[in-house]
Structure formats: C-alpha cells, structure tokens
Amino acid sequence: MITLGTARASPGETDTGRLEAGEMRDGSPVRLPVAVVNGAADGPTLYVQAVSDGDELNGLGVVSRVVPRLDPAELSGSVLVVGIVNHFAFQAAEHRNPVDDRKMNRGYPGDADGTTSERIAHETFQAAKRADYILDLHQGSTSRMINETRVRCGVRHRLHGECLELAKAFGCGHVLDIKGPDGQLARAGPEHGIPTVDPELGGCVGWDEESIRYGVEGVFNVLRHYGFLDGDAPLESQTRARGFDQYGSPAGGLVRFERELGERVAAGDVLFEVTDTFGALEGRVTADADGIFWRTRRLPQVAAGEYVCSIGTNVDEY
Incomplete structure (x- = not known):
C-alpha cells in the first residue's frame, strides 16, 4: 500500500x-x-x-x-x-x-x-x-x-x-x-x-x-x-534558451508590442513602443540580441522603468 x-x-x-x-x-x-x-x-x-x-x-x-x-x-x-x-x-x-x-x-x-x-x-x-x-x-x-x-x-x-x-x-x-x-x-x-x-x-x-x-x-x-x-x-527536438533578457519601459504610458509571443527576433528589431494617452510616441525599445519573444506584461499601462517583456537568448535546438 x-x-x-x-x-x-x-x-x-x-x-x-x-x-x-x-x-x-x-x-x-x-x-x-x-x-x-x-x-x-x-x-x-x-x-x-x-x-x-x-x-x-x-x-x-x-x-x-x-x-x-x-x-x-x-x-x-x-x-x-x-x-x-x-x-x-x-x-x-x-x-x-x-x-x-x-x-x-x-x-x-x-x-x-x-x-x-x-x-x-x-x-x-x-x-x-x-x-x-x-x-x-x-x-x-x-x-x-x-x-x-x-x-x-x-x-x-x-x-x-x-x-x-x-x-x-x-x-x-x-x-x-x-x-x-x-x-x-x-x-x-x-x-x-x-x-x-x-x-x-x-x-x-x-x-x-x-x-x-x-x-x-x-x-x-x-x-x-x-x-x-x-x-x-x-x-x-526542443527550442532551448540559455539566457533571458528583460526589458523595462523608457517612459510612462501605453505599451504597443511589435512582436508576437514565440516569434524569433534579431538584435535591433523593435520589440515595443510606448505612447502617451493620445497616441504620441514616447519611446521605442529594440532587442539587444537575437532570441525568442518569450514573455510580456498583460496590461498596457506602464511607469518609466517598469517591466515590459523578456527575450529568451542563446537559443539552440537539442
């Protein structure tokens, strides 16, 4: 038993x-x-x-x-x-x-x-x-x-x-x-x-x-x-990430994502933009390295420096 x-x-x-x-x-x-x-x-x-x-x-x-x-x-x-x-x-x-x-x-x-x-x-x-x-x-x-x-x-x-x-x-x-x-x-x-x-x-x-x-x-x-x-x-075969980069917002406002979850990104690709209440651009954030768009916040409103998204990096197949 x-x-x-x-x-x-x-x-x-x-x-x-x-x-x-x-x-x-x-x-x-x-x-x-x-x-x-x-x-x-x-x-x-x-x-x-x-x-x-x-x-x-x-x-x-x-x-x-x-x-x-x-x-x-x-x-x-x-x-x-x-x-x-x-x-x-x-x-x-x-x-x-x-x-x-x-x-x-x-x-x-x-x-x-x-x-x-x-x-x-x-x-x-x-x-x-x-x-x-x-x-x-x-x-x-x-x-x-x-x-x-x-x-x-x-x-x-x-x-x-x-x-x-x-x-x-x-x-x-x-x-x-x-x-x-x-x-x-x-x-x-x-x-x-x-x-x-x-x-x-x-x-x-x-x-x-x-x-x-x-x-x-x-x-x-x-x-x-x-x-x-x-x-x-x-x-x-699995897609493996051995690094994890997190990105915060450069300004307070509303986040607009430019990539979908699971999408491959390259260094320099735009990940998201931040606008003010009336849609005027306040900031744009690009990827520091190649990787996979892994995780994002759910709600669009952010304060300056607040977490927005994560990219899985050092990616391989195993």
Missing part, C-alpha cells in the same frame, strides 16, 4: 485525501488535497504538484484532468500528486502566501519549524523525495508567456542531462535552461538526486485551456517515456 497524507491505495487502486502541513490562525490544520495512483505493476514513482504560487492555476487544471484519466490497472509504478500546494495564497487568490509574505517556490526543501510557507514546503518535499521524477507545474503568473519547461539545476550539475531529458520528454516545445534561485523545488530535487523540471504553462488570469492541454499531454508524455504507461513517446 502507498500512502500520502490520508490517501491510501493498494496496487491497482487510486485514492484521494489530505496532507496536513501546519496550522491556520484558528488552530485548525492546513490540509492540502492529495492523490495517490498505485499501479497494478511495479515501477518508478512520479511526483506532481501544482499551485505553488496561489494565482498560477493552470497546473491545477492539469491535475484535475490527469488524475481521473489515470487507470491504475494500466500503470506500472505510482503517481503522487499534491493538487494545491500554497494553501493560503490559493484561498486569497494571491501569488504569495499572505500570512508570511513568502513565495513558496523559494523555500524548498522547507523547514518543519519555520514559517507557514516553509512548513508546507517541508511536508510536500517529504513526499517529493519519495519519487524518481518530479514535475512542479507553474505558469507565468498573470503575465502573457509561451508554454515552456524550465531546467533549473544549472549546466554543471551532475543531473543536468537527466533534467534536460525530463524536459524534453514533457515536450512543451520550448525549454529555458538557466540555473534557478535557491529554494526552488527544481533546484532542491536534483540536489537530492531526483530529476526535476518546472513546466511553465503559459500565463493567464484564471486558467487557459490551451496551456492546460499542453500540461496534460506533457504529463502523459513523461509517463510513457519512463515506462509508467505503455505507448510511444518519442523525444522531439
């Missing part, structure tokens, strides 16, 4: 339950929704989590579709799922945990005696450490962004190649291969010998069906590639 919190599944069974991870202000327990799919045959373990950031809901859309479709009778191995990690931020519909003002994905591997975010990170990491592979489902918050998978362990890490393979198996089509900040699950997992990637499933307010579809397909691609499920999952 495999357990995760109150979820208990014998071979060939699926169960859902709750994982306690600290207490709320009234003393009642924080209880995260979890699922266990225990395959009828032996095999590896995949850990999947979503909503590490409280307003990034596409991952929740993925797990809500994947778990009902997983037939344990056809599965070799097991899948452990935490459907909503950042309990407090999710309830408040905010990005960060409003109780301790922490970003959950900067607190791994967590601390059993720490802040509310660190306690949740600790409990979920105990589950993640049981796995052979980890998928930490994210999105570009409420920005506009392409669908991509992030490899965050760094190119010199001993598991870099295995993390790249996992990203390629997931198959979003784009990979950002840059070492991430301390405290990310996609950093902590490889430090404990577990290939881990951070799929960033677009960006939206609420959730986006196209990005959720990418995520569902990605999870099943991984399950087939690593032998959890029968079927072919050929590794297809």
Whole structure:
C-alpha cells in the first residue's frame, strides 16, 4: 500500500485525501488535497504538484484532468500528486502566501519549524523525495508567456542531462535552461538526486485551456517515456534558451508590442513602443540580441522603468 497524507491505495487502486502541513490562525490544520495512483505493476514513482504560487492555476487544471484519466490497472509504478500546494495564497487568490509574505517556490526543501510557507514546503518535499521524477507545474503568473519547461539545476550539475531529458520528454516545445534561485523545488530535487523540471504553462488570469492541454499531454508524455504507461513517446527536438533578457519601459504610458509571443527576433528589431494617452510616441525599445519573444506584461499601462517583456537568448535546438 502507498500512502500520502490520508490517501491510501493498494496496487491497482487510486485514492484521494489530505496532507496536513501546519496550522491556520484558528488552530485548525492546513490540509492540502492529495492523490495517490498505485499501479497494478511495479515501477518508478512520479511526483506532481501544482499551485505553488496561489494565482498560477493552470497546473491545477492539469491535475484535475490527469488524475481521473489515470487507470491504475494500466500503470506500472505510482503517481503522487499534491493538487494545491500554497494553501493560503490559493484561498486569497494571491501569488504569495499572505500570512508570511513568502513565495513558496523559494523555500524548498522547507523547514518543519519555520514559517507557514516553509512548513508546507517541508511536508510536500517529504513526499517529493519519495519519487524518481518530479514535475512542479507553474505558469507565468498573470503575465502573457509561451508554454515552456524550465531546467533549473544549472549546466554543471551532475543531473543536468537527466533534467534536460525530463524536459524534453514533457515536450512543451520550448525549454529555458538557466540555473534557478535557491529554494526552488527544481533546484532542491536534483540536489537530492531526483530529476526535476518546472513546466511553465503559459500565463493567464484564471486558467487557459490551451496551456492546460499542453500540461496534460506533457504529463502523459513523461509517463510513457519512463515506462509508467505503455505507448510511444518519442523525444522531439526542443527550442532551448540559455539566457533571458528583460526589458523595462523608457517612459510612462501605453505599451504597443511589435512582436508576437514565440516569434524569433534579431538584435535591433523593435520589440515595443510606448505612447502617451493620445497616441504620441514616447519611446521605442529594440532587442539587444537575437532570441525568442518569450514573455510580456498583460496590461498596457506602464511607469518609466517598469517591466515590459523578456527575450529568451542563446537559443539552440537539442
């Protein structure tokens, strides 16, 4: 039998339950929704989590579709799922945990005696450490962004190649291969010998069906590639960026983009213009290097110096 919190599944069974991870202000327990799919045959373990950031809901859309479709009778191995990690931020519909003002994905591997975010990170990491592979489902918050998978362990890490393979198996089509900040699950997992990637499933307010579809397909691609499920999952070439340039606005006003998400750009190409309230040009920003138009702010109004867009650079195919 495999357990995760109150979820208990014998071979060939699926169960859902709750994982306690600290207490709320009234003393009642924080209880995260979890699922266990225990395959009828032996095999590896995949850990999947979503909503590490409280307003990034596409991952929740993925797990809500994947778990009902997983037939344990056809599965070799097991899948452990935490459907909503950042309990407090999710309830408040905010990005960060409003109780301790922490970003959950900067607190791994967590601390059993720490802040509310660190306690949740600790409990979920105990589950993640049981796995052979980890998928930490994210999105570009409420920005506009392409669908991509992030490899965050760094190119010199001993598991870099295995993390790249996992990203390629997931198959979003784009990979950002840059070492991430301390405290990310996609950093902590490889430090404990577990290939881990951070799929960033677009960006939206609420959730986006196209990005959720990418995520569902990605999870099943991984399950087939690593032998959890029968079927072919050929590794297809991915477009990889190993750099990330961010651009701010030279003036306050309204942004007008000159490129589409996913479009190739060359150094010197105009990325966006800024106009005043009445359409008069206030500034124009060009690309510093060749790359891919990767991410943009959603709303058009900007202050001088405010973030506008990002370009993935040092691009290759692998």
